[in-house]
Amino acid sequence: MKFQTAKNLLLCNIVLSIVMSGITHTSAAPTPEPLRRQRTKWWRDAKFGMFIHWGLYAVPAGEWKGEVTDEYSEWIMFHKKITVSEYELLAKKFNPEKFNADAWVKLAKQAGMKYMIITAKHHDGFAMYDSKVSGYDIVDATPFGRDVIKELSDACAKEGIRFGVYYSVDRDWHHTDAGGNELGQSNTWDYPDESKKDFNLYFSNFAKKQIEELLTQYELSVLWFDGIGIKTYAQNEELLRLIREHHPNCLVNSRLGDWMSYEWGDYRSMDDNQISNRDLGYGWENPGTINHTYGYNRHDRDWKSHTEIIHMLVDIASNGGNYLLNIGPRADGTIPAESIRVLQEVGKWMDKFGESIYESSPAQIPVPQCGRFTAKDDKLYLHIFDWPVDDKMIVRGIERKIANAYLLADKEQKKLSFEKSYEKVTIELNTISLDADALDPSDTVIVFETNN
Ligand code: H79
Numbered sequence: 001m002k003f004q005t006a007k008n009l010l011l012c013n014i015v016l017s018i019v020m021s022g023i024t025h026t027s028a029a030p031t032p033e034p035l036r037r038q039r040t041k042w043w044r045d046a047k048f049g050m051f052i053h054w055g056l057y058a059v060p061a062g063e064w065k066g067e068v069t070d071e072y073s074e075w076i077m078f079h080k081k082i083t084v085s086e087y088e089l090l091a092k093k094f095n096p097e098k099f100n101a102d103a104w105v106k107l108a109k110q111a112g113m114k115y116m117i118i119t120a121k122h123h124d125g126f127a128m129y130d131s132k133v134s135g136y137d138i139v140d141a142t143p144f145g146r147d148v149i150k151e152l153s154d155a156c157a158k159e160g161i162r163f164g165v166y167y168s169v170d171r172d173w174h175h176t177d178a179g180g181n182e183l184g185q186s187n188t189w190d191y192p193d194e195s196k197k198d199f200n201l202y203f204s205n206f207a208k209k210q211i212e213e214l215l216t217q218y219e220l221s222v223l224w225f226d227g228i229g230i231k232t233y234a235q236n237e238e239l240l241r242l243i244r245e246h247h248p249n250c251l252v253n254s255r256l257g258d259w260m261s262y263e264w265g266d267y268r269s270m271d272d273n274q275i276s277n278r279d280l281g282y283g284w285e286n287p288g289t290i291n292h293t294y295g296y297n298r299h300d301r302d303w304k305s306h307t308e309i310i311h312m313l314v315d316i317a318s319n320g321g322n323y324l325l326n327i328g329p330r331a332d333g334t335i336p337a338e339s340i341r342v343l344q345e346v347g348k349w350m351d352k353f354g355e356s357i358y359e360s361s362p363a364q365i366p367v368p369q370c371g372r373f374t375a376k377d378d379k380l381y382l383h384i385f386d387w388p389v390d391d392k393m394i395v396r397g398i399e400r401k402i403a404n405a406y407l408l409a410d411k412e413q414k415k416l417s418f419e420k421s422y423e424k425v426t427i428e429l430n431t432i433s434l435d436a437d438a439l440d441p442s443d444t445v446i447v448f449e450t451n452n
Helices: 002-023 033-039 041-046 073-079 084-093 101-110 148-159 199-217 233-246 306-318 337-356
Strands: 048-052 115-121 162-168 222-226 284-289 321-327 371-376 379-384 392-396 402-407 417-420 424-428 444-450
Touching: 033 041, 041 162, 041 321, 048 101, 048 284, 101 115, 101 148, 101 337, 115 148, 115 199, 115 222, 148 162, 148 199, 162 199, 199 222, 199 233, 284 306, 306 321, 306 337, 306 371, 337 371, 337 379, 337 444, 379 392, 402 417
Parallel strands: 048 115, 048 321, 115 162, 162 222, 284 321
Antiparallel strands: 371 379, 379 444, 392 424, 402 444, 417 424
16 A cells, blocks of 8 residues: 555656656756866857858848838848748848858958857748758758858868857747747747647757757857747757767757756857846856847948947956857848958957957956956956056056066067055056057057966
8 A cells, every 4th residue: 555655656756747847947957067167168268259140031131022120130020920931932032142151251260259150040940051851941942052051160160160050949930830939929920820839849840850950960069049938848958968969069058948047058148239247157148249130131230339349348258258249141142341340350459469358267356447357367457448548547456466567469568667555556657668559449458467
């Protein structure tokens, strides 16, 4: 009798845990922290990556039948309620003859970026690689017929740039079964009856299979999921298992599971364009874009300046994060000239001051008035966004002993004269002849060599 009760209890527990696994997220992290740190080392050191949103939405480029969209251009199918059959016709117009994978990768490299992540499938459901799961992909459905994911991954390998892909799992406006979306962000204009949609079918027969294709067809350093938590705990687990099976060291961002926590990923993706203003103690990234949209929108010409990008990169690095900066190429395969110019300017700065960014960590010093601090080994890097009017720099909160101070970009490393009292350091910037090349209007960096 006792045995029977125990057996029943056990059975109950098994049933309960199976049911619960489908409806709750546990707080247990599927990835042990030391493993996570080891795996993310290259990524944490890299600090700066290129994000690319490219798909059929580059054809309408933010405008549908004379109406401009105020929203992200990659959301145009949703916002303009474009039917699947109409949207599919965009594939016939997608012929990016000017696309050159080497040029894109070289631009990323020139900007000082160390990795690239491109949309393999966005919410519109169109695959930008050669998929056998459906014919709705760049190779089978466009006159272009080339696999741009393959070309970019090869170009990245050649240039020593890490490569990853973005995949939208929770949404697919092309697939009849991709529903279950309480936020009302599924395709209800072609497929109005939500009760007929079976997310599990879409997941098992389509999304999961495409993810497996990506894992087997390409050398991936990052699988970047976008999601809104429709997948169940068990489905998250299935994906993670799949990734580990094919690419044990491929990083996964935190949008695999619960959007707001990072328990499922190797690092945390903040919200779009969101920056953490403090060190979180674990890897995080800002997936931000260079204007307002992610996909190309010909009406969005509000580009961030190179100074804004540099300040954001420094700010992010000073809080232990990464900057995944997005660009949206055009449907002809070109990158807007303004994006190129901004990235090249950022690259010029990185050439001179990159040492203060790559492999750096937060300095654990209060944010200085003039800019930010980053740190590496025995060096503190003071980033000066705003040059002091009287050429006298006062910085508070450095507890370490300072042995030396010089301008990072000064090849001769001429010593700056400074005074340090318990609570502040005063640097005289007018007593020496400053090397003009070592100064930068966006951000000049002073190195403090410390000896404890
Ligand atoms: O791929 C880019 C976005 O399209 C994607 N994430 C980045 C990297 C993204 N998917 N979902 N979301 C962002 C959040 C969705 C916000 C919404 Fe809206 C609010 C959807 C509808 C209202 C913002 C405003 C996006 C479309 C209109």
